[in-house]
Amino acid sequence: MKRISLLLLSLTWFCCQFSFAQNWDWGGPMDPLQIKFSIVHYELRLELFPENQSIAGSNTITFDSSEKLDTLRFQLIDEYEVSKVTMNGEEVKFSHQNDVLDIIPIDCTCDQVTVHYSGKTPIAINPPWTGGFTWEKDRLGNHWMGLSSQGEGAKIFMPALDHPSSEPSQGVDLYFTAPNPYFVASNGRLLDTQKGQEKTTFHWATEYPINNYNINFTLGVFEEENSIFTSVSGRHVPLVVYVLQENRRKASALLQVLEESVKTHEKYFGPFPFPDDKIAVVETPYLGMEHQTINAYGNNFQFVPMGKVQYDWLLHHELGHEWFGNKVSVGDWADMWIHEGITAYGDWLFYLEHGGEEAYLKKVKSELRNIPHAKPVQSPPNSTEEEAYHPEIYTKGAYIMHSLRGFLGDELFFPMLKAFASDDRFTYQNRVNSDDFVNFVLDYSGKDLLGFFDLYLLTTSLPEVEVKNKGKKGWQVSLKGIDFEMPVEIGTSEGVQKVNLGLKPMLIKSQTVPEIDPNYWYMLKR
Incomplete structure (x- = not known):
């Protein structure tokens, strides 16, 4: 999730704990019924209705299990109505309550189940910290929708095995239908666009595993700016930004900022992790969020100079999650x-x-x-x-x-x-x-x-610096509260030296009071 000042984050986090009526938290111990199977693939087909802020469609879930299952248990919030569930072309029994969808499989060798559902989307109270759907209009009067779900999981937009340990091993296929002239930006690569007189269907797909909350889609009337990024791996990866029409003149600068951030991350973290897909950001009606190969960006193009380049802290942070959060x-x-x-x-x-x-x-x-x-x-x-x-x-x-x-x-x-x-x-x-x-x-x-x-x-404990004057002998220096040693820089009248410092006192010669860890490499009580 995005990096912000501690005060703002703390206040936001505190408020969210008491403002969200629904208990859509996720994680914790895994449900015993869900330990019995794993997810291979999701095929999500949704039609988006911006006029009434609703969705309708299906999710075909391919799963794998080493044993016969009496119950397939998924999560899907009660705000959606499940109209039917099918396996092998037959309707099967199901129960949907308390945000849990239990399906009774038919006696077959089936490894797929399709859930048909629809409903009004849950509205994000304070996105992205308290997530959901954010429906707004841009300054030109066009609908603009963003989705955030790190704190809630995928169950707020699709039926899923909703646990952080569960990712579809063979990725996802995502079909989104929206009224013209809207575009839907999503994960992976855009494989097909079927344009009709009144609406268009976009087919996105990725074969990489993907975390549930990273599956994402954003609706709007966007301008696209793109180029090709040459990774340190030698791969050529599409580099794309989608911005609102009103910000089309800023797209080129955003693309340059994105490219510089990718180069910097690659230097320290290694090659971009999803070269078969794309490197992309889409402008969203909330601050931002890491979504695999389609990061949400809502920082209003607030670039700052850093050396010879421009820096956007929000863009750079969310992009970094492609390595730590999405790949790892x-x-x-x-x-x-x-x-x-x-x-x-x-x-x-x-x-x-x-x-x-x-x-x-x-x-x-x-x-x-x-x-x-x-x-x-x-x-x-x-x-x-x-x-x-x-x-x-x-x-x-x-x-x-x-x-x-x-x-x-x-x-x-x-x-x-x-x-x-x-x-x-x-x-x-x-x-x-x-x-x-x-x-x-x-x-x-x-x-x-x-x-x-x-x-x-x-722990929340910190080593405590202790410095005692030993007269002509010098200064006795130690770190109280730990039972190990750390290599610590000490500034003296003769310059900076590095010593292994711990509970055992070390004698440091200096005509002035030694400065312990002058460059603040460690968190210490000083």
């Missing part, structure tokens, strides 16, 4: 900091790449003030999205990555980061958790970082 995905929201923290750290790396080390360190120091250390970054196992989502998964999560850079040094840290994002064990169809990340860093670096990770991921 957690199966338990307890580990959401991997999505948000590493992606937020990617925002800081834009400062490093284009503003230099001084701009990067200034950014880091400013972010440190926004960390209250109120909740652990890693939540308990089987957390729901609401339980795990809080401001520090961004700021403190990013700072942990910054501290790792200080601990390991650039020669180890940056190759390690890229290697993690490229490891087959943790990408695409495979889910990742915090232990995977910690063990990967330990194995890659050969360093004992268990104490470091336990402290910063699992």
